[in-house]
Amino acid sequence: MNLLADFHPHLTGAVLNGTAGRYAPIEIDLFADSSKDVEIFMLSHNILYSSTEIRRQNPLSAETRLHLDWNHDSIDLSVYPIAAVRTLTRDNRACAATIVGLLAATPEITPT
Numbered sequence: 247m248n249l250l251a252d253f254h255p256h257l258t259g260a261v262l263n264g265t266a267g268r269y270a271p272i273e274i275d276l277f278a279d280s281s282k283d284v285e286i287f288m289l290s291h292n293i294l295y296s297s298t299e300i301r302r303q304n305p306l307s308a309e310t311r312l313h314l315d316w317n318h319d320s321i322d323l324s325v326y327p328i329a330a331v332r333t334l335t336r337d338n339r340a341c342a343a344t345i346v347g348l349l350a351a352t353p354e355i356t357p358t
Contacts, residue, residue, distance in 0.1 A: 262339070271322045279328050295323075305329075309326070309327065
């Protein structure tokens with residue numbers, strides 16, 4: 247998520263709520279002036295991805311979904327208009343700082 251910091255990344259989905267299986271994708275919401283900004287970023291960093299245009303239901307809906315494989319993990323990036331970062335009401339998303347806090351509050355699991 248640090249690499250995508252310019253796009254205000256927020257973790258969502260099964261990974262965030264703790265129900266992800268082994269092959270569940272990591273879902274991240276991004277916010278940009280244009281989805282093309284994210285695609286240009288990916289290309290300039292030599293990150294291979296596939297893109298799917300989404301039929302938008304309103305001006306603050308996701309406009310594009312990007313899929314990539316990173317270190318053997320499947321990642322789905324949903325790109326929203328920048329205005330949606332403040333108005334999109336989703337209780338089930340977390341920014342990088344929130345994730346760091348959650349991880350710090352989680353006790354370590356030691357094998358028995």
